[in-house]
Amino acid sequence: MPVFLHDTMSRETRPLLLRPDSRVFGMYCCGPTVYGPAHIGNFRTFILQDVLRRALETDGLPVKHVRNITDVDDKTIKGSIAAGLPLTEFTRGWTNKFHHDCAALGLLRPHVEPSAVAHIPQQVEMIRSLVDRGHAYVSAGSVYFKVCTCPDYGKLSRIDGSQLRSQSTNSAGEANDADEYDRESIRDFALWKAWSPEDGANRWASPWGEGRPGWHIECSAMSLAHLGVTFDLHGGGVDLCFPHHENEIAQSECATGVKGFAGHWFHSAHLMVEGDKMSKSKGNLYTLDQLVEKGFTPMEVRYALIAGHYRTPLNFTFEGLENARSAIGKLERFADRLLQAAGFTRTDFVPPKVQEPTAAWGRFAPAWEALCQDLNVPGCLGQIFSVAGSKDEVTPAQARQDVCGLARILWTLGLTLFQERKAEEAPPAVAELGARRWAAKQAKDFATADRLRQELAALGWTMVDRKDGYDLKKG
């Protein structure tokens, strides 16, 4: 069964298939701007793209996943100058941090991760083509895209360009950039920006003088370089729909003369935090590190971020994170029972051949079908738990099929079970109390044992008895 996905351009839910003349499914995703740590809102989008890619691979489609690194723009230049570092050194640090977080969250590495600063010649080339074809003009050393030369501009977001509200001030009430005055129309956007003193040493040669590329052009140039004139799917957060993706379409189609830039548009909804829009001023822009510091595992964060449908804004809350923790625990216990019924051990719980189309789904076929219906992750999770709670008697052979199906579905979701949680080391005084209580219990001196339990509680520790010993937990 192919994966069906809603397409922003056509507003239809269509199957994702290999094109007749193609051997690989080309997928381009707008990546991070590396000027600081990515926040969980960024990661929601990247995780959703990861789930989509995994679903396609599970379906047996060969995918080429390209996700760029935006390492030359206003923010990276400003950040590097403030940090007193060369641009590439500054962005390398944040790129490494991004990769580290991605690995922790279980994201597959894209097959190609092109850097914008490493593709300046390609961007210049595309701009030159646009100028040659009359789709761009030079003004004061900058180059702008002439929107009125692109009749179908606005087709993705269905915005009628001529009705764009013109504004001479931004949302903060400040006058917009001086370069506004060099544009022929408010709708036109920069392809190349002339060097200005605040760019410091960051300047590149071009036929129009020294400067740097505009923002939108990098994705057009890099998708062309790595996926060709047209490709299968383009993804990003909803906010990129306009103007970024709209501009990409205009640039690419006008530069190559070929329509149908991307076959499918995948936009994921934004994240809210505790009912509020995420913003720096509200201090609710959480990073992975901040959540890990609060004791949550990256897997719990991943679960919480995929627990809502990708086209519905998700309200990220600590309650949701706790919910994810309980749910993962339940999944792990169920997997253990299933493994046991199949005569397997935990180390067998890996899906080495997820892309094997003949691999079994067992009772997890409905869970997979949910994913195929517009990447319905919440529906998929519901199906998994339905199996977990079912009273079906299963034979060992059926259990082995189920194990295969569960492993495949969890791989597709990118959920890794049985990860060790770092146990908090009990201080010596607490460990001493614990040992004394255990001894008292063994001696059936329950009065002393209960007293010691209360003393532990007073110190903020809980003692959990097992058959053969005990654990000390904080809180």
Add this chain to the structure above:
RNA sequence: GGCGCGGUAGCCAAGUGGUAAGGCCGGGCUCUGCAAAAGCCCCAUGCGUCGGUUCGAUUCCGACCCGCGCCUCCA
């Protein structure tokens, strides 16, 4: 104003023209010296409001109310 998304139990969240998955929380039970954990059971005559179509609508149509996002560089 334009474009778009959503309103389903205490919270989160699927879904369907034929009478509401699942998770969390809560309640009960079992087990356990206690506690915790775990397992089992229970938990929306109801799906924003009002009309319409229909044998039948939460699901289709219309209107309205409410919340949210984007509208030039935020995933």
